[in-house]
Amino acid sequence: MQSIRNKGLMALISALLCVSLAFVFVVNRAAAHKVSHDAETLQAFTDAFMEQVILGDNLFHGAPMDGINMSNTGMACAMCHPFSSDVHPHEYPKFQEQMSEFATLRDMINWCIEKPNEGEKIDPDGEAMKALEAYIYWSNRGSVLDPGRH
Amino acid sequence: MADNKHDRDEVKRNGVVDITRRTFLHKSLLAGGAVATGSSVGFFQTLSSMEVANAAMGESFSFAWVSDTHLYPRELNQRFIDKATRAFSEVQAMGDKFDFMIFGGDLAQLGDPVEIELGAELLKEVTITKHFIPGEHDWYLDLGESWNKHFGETPWTFDHKGVRIIGVDSVGRAPDYWSARGMTDHERMGHMSALDGSQAGPWSGLGKEQREWLSSTLSDWPKDAPVIIFSHTPFWECYAPWNFWIRDWREVHEIIAPWQNVTNIHGHVHQPLYNEIGGMRSIGMLATSWPWPYAPEGVPEITKPMLRVDPGDHFDGVGWGNMNMSAEAHVDHQYMMWREQVFGYGRADSGTGDNVNQKLSPRIADRGWTGD
Ligand SMILES: [Fe+2]
Ligand SMILES: [Fe+2]
Numbered sequence: 001m002q003s004i005r006n007k008g009l010m011a012l013i014s015a016l017l018c019v020s021l022a023f024v025f026v027v028n029r030a031a032a033h034k035v036s037h038d039a040e041t042l043q044a045f046t047d048a049f050m051e052q053v054i055l056g057d058n059l060f061h062g063a064p065m066d067g068i069n070m071s072n073t074g075m076a077c078a079m080c081h082p083f084s085s086d087v088h089p090h091e092y093p094k095f096q097e098q099m100s101e102f103a104t105l106r107d108m109i110n111w112c113i114e115k116p117n118e119g120e121k122i123d124p125d126g127e128a129m130k131a132l133e134a135y136i137y138w139s140n141r142g143s144v145l146d147p148g149r150h
Numbered sequence: 151m152a153d154n155k156h157d158r159d160e161v162k163r164n165g166v167v168d169i170t171r172r173t174f175l176h177k178s179l180l181a182g183g184a185v186a187t188g189s190s191v192g193f194f195q196t197l198s199s200m201e202v203a204n205a206a207m208g209e210s211f212s213f214a215w216v217s218d219t220h221l222y223p224r225e226l227n228q229r230f231i232d233k234a235t236r237a238f239s240e241v242q243a244m245g246d247k248f249d250f251m252i253f254g255g256d257l258a259q260l261g262d263p264v265e266i267e268l269g270a271e272l273l274k275e276v277t278i279t280k281h282f283i284p285g286e287h288d289w290y291l292d293l294g295e296s297w298n299k300h301f302g303e304t305p306w307t308f309d310h311k312g313v314r315i316i317g318v319d320s321v322g323r324a325p326d327y328w329s330a331r332g333m334t335d336h337e338r339m340g341h342m343s344a345l346d347g348s349q350a351g352p353w354s355g356l357g358k359e360q361r362e363w364l365s366s367t368l369s370d371w372p373k374d375a376p377v378i379i380f381s382h383t384p385f386w387e388c389y390a391p392w393n394f395w396i397r398d399w400r401e402v403h404e405i406i407a408p409w410q411n412v413t414n415i416h417g418h419v420h421q422p423l424y425n426e427i428g429g430m431r432s433i434g435m436l437a438t439s440w441p442w443p444y445a446p447e448g449v450p451e452i453t454k455p456m457l458r459v460d461p462g463d464h465f466d467g468v469g470w471g472n473m474n475m476s477a478e479a480h481v482d483h484q485y486m487m488w489r490e491q492v493f494g495y496g497r498a499d500s501g502t503g504d505n506v507n508q509k510l511s512p513r514i515a516d517r518g519w520t521g522d
Contacts, residue, residue: 050514053514053515054514054515057513057514057515057516058515061344061513061515061516073222073226073227073229074222074226074227074259075227075440078344078345078346078513079345079440080440080441080442080443080461081443082345082346082392082442082443083346083391083392083446083510083511083512083513084510084513085443085446085505085508085510086443086505086508088504088508090507090508091507098460098461098462112461115461115462116440116461116462116464138511139510139511139513140508140509140510140511141509141511142509142511143507143508143509143510144507144509146507149507150498150504
């Protein structure tokens with residue numbers, strides 16, 4: 001390690017650093033929430049999330065939804081993926097062997113809708129997809145993030 | 151380090167199993183890192199040999215196992231019909247070899263009489279003697295009415311070439327989870343049919359009456375003579391949250407413990423699964439319909455896990471069973487799969503080895519989650 005000999009330069013650097021940090025701090029504060037989160041607020045956030053998890057859980061277990069048709073075989077995702085096992089959300093994005101391309105979880109959800117389920121692809125940014133994603137991630141929470149793994 | 155876990159399991163597994171000629175052969179292949187595809191029998195692959203070592207001597211014979219066809223009505227799903235038909239015609243084509251065929255349950259998907267009749271129709275393809283035990287999917291719409299009408303009641307027993315053969319009902323005796331909650335017949339069946347559901351409770355078991363029957367059925371049988379028990383669900387605690395096993399397995403083991411040569415052959419798990427508890431060997435059979443992933447906790451170390459399944463290939467990870475009772479009273483078992491490779495050993499190829507980073511939670515949508 002080379003030591004910095006010029007004390008003047010060092011002082012200047014620290015001064016600049018302080019100013020810029022202060023600046024960042026002020027800007028951030030301006031954009032952030034001013035109230036701290038009470039238990040009720042946090043519960044509302046959780047409820048909003050869990051509502052999606054439950055919707056996704058039902059879709060994953062074959063419940064119908066207007067405007068989509070995820071299966072033409074009678075099969076639901078959960079029949080092959082109990083507890084959303086072997087879906088491996090923690091491994092995405094990755095090179096997906098079945099598609100021979102780099103893929104996201106949403107890509108592979110649609111692939112499984114089309115292949116084993118012989119259903120119709122859903123909107124990758126639509127309500128059903130987000131709910132499925134919520135359920136799949138929730139069921140696999142605690143799994144070790146390992147993107148790219150086969 | 152996680153990468154090596156599975157390899158360590160293999161080493162252990164090699165050391166645990168009794169070395170009989172065929173397991174030794176298989177294990178040698180395994181040690182060489184090869185995937186065991188074995189030799190071909192006609193257009194089938196001879197894929198696995200699992201053996202149940204016994205002391206007694208008898209006459210050798212073979213039988214076939216087919217289960218878990220999960221038929222839907224014809225208009226809805228042709229794929230499962232195709233696979234069931236393939237299994238039945240393969241059994242029939244080898245019919246001379248088999249003394250009988252066992253159908254191990256889950257003929258239907260939702261217990262619908264239409265599905266059960268369709269199954270009975272397809273089963274006519276097989277003209278050798280057939281024996282039947284029910285699965286939960288056959289039962290919970292009309293509580294066994296259609297099933298019993300077509301295939302007769304369970305349990306049953308007969309002696310065949312020195313082996314006492316027993317078929318039990320491990321599905322139809324669930325504690326009543328429907329009346330108090332006012333479920334319709336379809337709701338009752340729906341909850342039962344979800345493997346990862348919570349509403350049907352721990353439904354699998356033999357129950358007191360049937361355990362007494364089992365006990366008296368065995369009572370006049372020599373303790374060293376071979377016994378084969380067919381059940382839909384296994385006689386050991388393999389993964390409680392998925393309702394894979396009979397809840398009264400301890401009581402059942404107490405009953406069978408004095409017999410030194412008991413093999414339990416079961417369906418329901420839709421995957422190769424093998425275990426030994428006391429003197430009992432347990433062999434899990436394939437479905438023809440679809441394969442299930444292994445339980446999150448993995449498999450007993452003496453199970454050779456199946457290869458990760460290709461979800462784009464309907465004939466992958468499924469098939470039927472070809473069993474041979476040797477003159478030395480060993481049950482040799484072959485998984486009759488429709489794809490060349492069956493067992494996966496390296497982490498990336500194994501149906502369990504690839505799941506070292508996976509942690510799962512039970513579902514909640516069917517538990518009436520209220521937000522706290
Ligand atoms: Fe089944
Ligand atoms: Fe079953």
